[in-house]
Amino acid sequence: MSYRAFRIHRSKTGEHSAAMEQRELTDPAEGEILIRTRFSSVNYKDALAGTGSGKILRDFPLTGGIDSCGDVIQSRDDRFKEGDQVIVTGYGLSFTHDGGYAEYLRVPADWAVPLPDNLGPYQAMALGTAGFTAALALHRMESNGQQPEMGPILVTGATGGVGSLAVNLFHGAGYAVTAVTGKDDQHDYLKLIGASQVLSRDELQLGSHPLEKARWGGAVDNVGGETLAGLTRTIKPWGSIAAIGLAAGIELNTTVMPFILRGVSLLGINSADCPHALRSKIWQRLATDLHPKHLDDIVDRVIHLEQLPEVFDEMLKGEVRGRILVQTMMD
Template structure:
């Protein structure tokens, strides 16, 4: 197999360094399936890994990228045949196994999801880990009784990839959605995606009581920290909070009162190790009833491997909106 380019992350004396390198198949982590990569995407976790601002990488050096879509090049497992269109998200991809930011990816067959009918390889990475995570949050909330008639669903971090996708998916299912953001310039975009109301983070009065006035039938939280604490105090009885991110902090300061007096459920959303049967079900929903109606609007850019590094810094600075797709090769697969 010919050589190919990949964004490799290493730990050096001056700290974590990410750079494009020429690679060969033998440089990659072991696996029974070799995928000719066509697309990946940019996620918050990718930015933390490539800049060294989060302890994401379990070993070095490693190709970054926690998701990928492409075509099976070769396989020793009968479940994956050469020519199959597939995708991989989560597991150890891009954290302890060479990831999607390379021309080829080699992974265990147990990680591989057949591309659902109705999605292209591009669509799969326009959704990527962010879309899968948002859909998994909705699935878990619905499994726990969330319904549109239970009241407003608040989505925090509304202008990010997960937030945009969650708003569009929830609105498409008939949920009344409130978007919480710090970016006033994003109001019209959020309304287009389906938010019926916009709240501004700067104007929130969180209070200090163990239970504040109940406002939300449920919530999708990508912020964590004080925001998540406030949500536990303001979600209505029997509502669900899907906890996804920790950009606002990893500690949770609350009491048991929301849980034992209001029956509030706090659902942890872990997309990386989602069991395969549920994973495949979620991807089928992403191709059908959860397919975002405004996916092209949510994708705010497409970059090459050579253009990735500046994107990471902007994402960590909070200047990034929506989803960025990474185009690995010129032909469409």
């Protein structure tokens, strides 16, 4: 039996190519499950991998897509049976293992999380890695002592997938949220999904002294580089910064002053390798107390596998708002 998949190749001379291909379905090995996928999603990492703009894949060729949700049709693991619905995000998907841009996906059962009762496949992938990452940031910050009364949470890169969901999740958890964006035409959207204040990127003045006026209770940073460095100088005492992205660069030029004089914490958020027990807990929270109230507003559109290349280009140009879902199986 054959199925469709979006495959990414690199030639011996380093040339990138990617396209839809027909693949032959194989049975799962011991400890694996075979999933008939329903939905995936498009993340910035997927766009980098799918266009060859970033060094994401470690093995070639591979099927792209770091997110997937669907139905188990074969299981070689006692924890799952035919008909179970599961979520798979991160781990080795579209890195060292075939990913979710296919009609079928075979993965180690250890990577799968049972779909919570209050989520369907569409909602699960509307959240996907982006929603999981935002929720993991909230969880880690609150575990580190973050509370709404400490002051507003600043969210950078707020119109992206992680940013949009962070705005909505923190708002739903009782925090005042200040959203930062370079898209001046998206201020109304950010207010709709929960921002109490929206700043244009040029309005975000972070200064250059080792310590500046403390303005924010905490922050979720999707940008990195100088923005992240500036945030360390402007967070209130005992606040946390969740570091998620690197769109503005990988270097971090700051001092120890915010950490030793204000007790500021810098928390790294790695959703791909999150321990399974914590991963399951976060997905349960996303289905219950953390479920976004504006998820439908955050979903921009649903596409098919054949439309991935054009969406990748849009995303890398900064033209995408919120989340884009991929319907992988045509019923």
